[in-house]
Amino acid sequence: MKSLFRTTFAAALVAALAAAPALAATKYGKPLSSATPVKVSELMAKPDAYVGKLVKIEGLVTEVCPKRGCWINVAGDEEFRTIRVKVEDGVIVFPLTEKGKKVVAEGTFTKTELTKEQAIARAKHHAEEKGTKFDPASVTGPQTVYQVMGVGAVVE
Secondary structure, three states, rough: OOOHHHHHHHHHHHHHHOOOOOOOOOOOOOOOOOOOOOHHHHHHHHHHOOOOEEEEEEEEEEEEOOOOOOEEEEEEEOOOOEEEEEEEOOOOOHHHHOOOOEEEEEEEEEEEEHHHHHHHHHHHHHHHHHHHOOOOOOOOEEEEEEEEEEEEEEEE
């Protein structure tokens, strides 16, 4: 009887595992369009051509906002090049566990011109979010910030 139970249980377990889907992707926000992703290097080579346009990017999540999950940094196709995908606070929340996973994200490509004072305040805020020290002298002048204002993402 025990042998029959074990065999039946083992067969049911194998069948359940075989029928289980592969690890599903996690979807955030709005569904993604069928647009072809733009390489981060292409975006940054001619950023003004994309400002105000809906773009889709893909890459590896290198960092997640540790405070609210309101942004992710995505590694592009060139080493040491990332782009931030900022989402509306509370509408999409990326958990810290998404770091290191592949993402496809979509949103409007934006350009923000910051004065030196605004750049210092932004850098200070990001340091506080990460719990790192900040030296105002590290900001030497005005900055131009490009990012994707994300409306949807799929993380695998």
